[in-house]
Amino acid sequence: MDRQPGVSVRLKLTLSYAGFVMLAGALLLTAVSVFLLRGTPNGIFVPNLSNLSNLLLAFDPTNFGPAIFGPVAAAMLAFLLVFGLLGGWILAGRMLAPLTRITDATRMATNGSLSHRIRLPGRSDEFRELSDAFDTMLAQLETHVAEQQRFAANASHELRTPLAITKTLLDVVRTDPNLDTGDLVDRLHAVNTRAIDLTEALLLLSRADQRSFDRECVDLSLLAEEATETLLPLAEKRGVSIETSGDMASTIGSHALLLQVTTNLVHNAIVHNLPDQGTVWVTTSVRPRTAVLTVENTGEKLTREVVSTLAEPFRRGRERIRADPAGVGLGLAIVTSITQAHEGTLTLAPRAARGLCVTVQFPAAPPHTGR
Structure with missing residues (x-):
């Protein structure tokens, strides 16, 4: 957005500090003039500084007449003005120094450098909270x-x-x-x-x-049955049996996308299985505030390190056959994306008895929502 040039924040703060100091000084001098010099005769008091009592009287405002008080007040206001401008400029610079670092980091990010971090030192305050939030945003963006x-x-x-x-x-x-x-x-x-x-x-x-999709009440148990029926010919071809069980587990989301999640998980469980006499277990359940879909299968022994990379795009298992339907290396990546779009969580864990266990949790539908 193009903006007209304006006064810097530092100059605004400087003028504000100076104006406040001038106002405080003017009020103080006005109070002295009204309450202490009322009725004081014109003239100049020349104290005798031979003893302490006369020395104290020398600094008594009532010993200065109104004739000399005006020039003295003007000189004091001039001094307060210079002091306020100079002190305000220095203080404003120190206070706005963190903002300058944040601005420089923003310009670097605009130019494509996302690896730079502000990392303001010191205790927490508004500027450091802004800096930490900006650093977190840069890390996520990078x-x-x-x-x-x-x-x-x-x-x-x-x-x-x-x-x-x-x-x-x-x-x-x-x-x-x-x-x-x-x-x-x-x-x-x-x-x-x-x-x-x-x-x-x-x-x-x-x-x-x-996340551009319509939302409705979806029963995960029905999706599991539909995906199983669709992929049953592939399972029979590979000698894999599918067991489906569980309770009604309703959530709010896109029927088509959630069906894609179920289909991808069941398909992966069939493809990445034993060459013969493998098994796939598809279960649904309801936990407090969540609807859960679990897909387990027999298969090769997997380590946690390997399992942690399976959801990456175009990550393929060693036994993936490219001629299979949807065998493009995006199955679990699509599941992850759809799950996140539905504010759910995806968990992959190796089974103790070989194979993989995939658990997907979605926010449960409100009790009054129709099926």
Whole structure:
């Protein structure tokens, strides 16, 4: 926003300090003039300084007549004015020094430097609270920008792969017109499907981040049954059994997005499982003020270090098959984003008996909300 140039805050504080000092001095001199010099004859008192009593009388305002009190008062006000301006300028500079550091840090952040921190020393006050809040904001912004840059780089790499494969296949057809295109068309279809799935996943992730969705009462137990029925053919194909149980657990949110959360978790539990005779457990429950969805599966032994990275975008397990539906490395990243958009929490933990346990908690719907 363009603004007209104005007076600096330091100068305003200086004038305020000086004006206050002048006002206090004027009131003091007025009080002396009204109450102490009333009825005092004009003239100058010349004290005899030979003893202590006369010395004390020398500083008695009543010994100065009104004729000399005026010039003395004017001189005192002039001294107070100079003293107030000079002292106010120094004091204002010391008081506004933290604000100057905050302003410099803001300019550096505006120019793209997010690693700088103010770190004002001293005890807590208004300026230091502002500085600490600004440092916290810079840290969060720096982390967010780094995540966005990493996500953009990963997304570009993932999108470039199917496009490069498509270009290669088309070049093969161009150089060999007699080539049988049947198998080529199938490969192009698979590559194109993967590119579409990745694009839709990115759009879904962006939609969840923006929190632009309608909210309604959603029962997590019904979503678990719907996701299980949808993915049952995939589970049978892989020899994985799915067990669904639990109570009605209602929350407020988007039915489509919460169904995507459930579907992604069940799909991951099926894909990242034992080659044969694996099991997936999907349960719902209600805790104080929260609705809980838990998805557990058998599988390989996982460490906490590995589990802590699974929700990162484009993070794939070693057994991920790229031909699987939604196998674009964004499954848990989408779950995380949708969960945060619904003010919920996502917890991943390795099972003691091998495999993974994923727990999602959402704020429970009010009791009077309809199903």
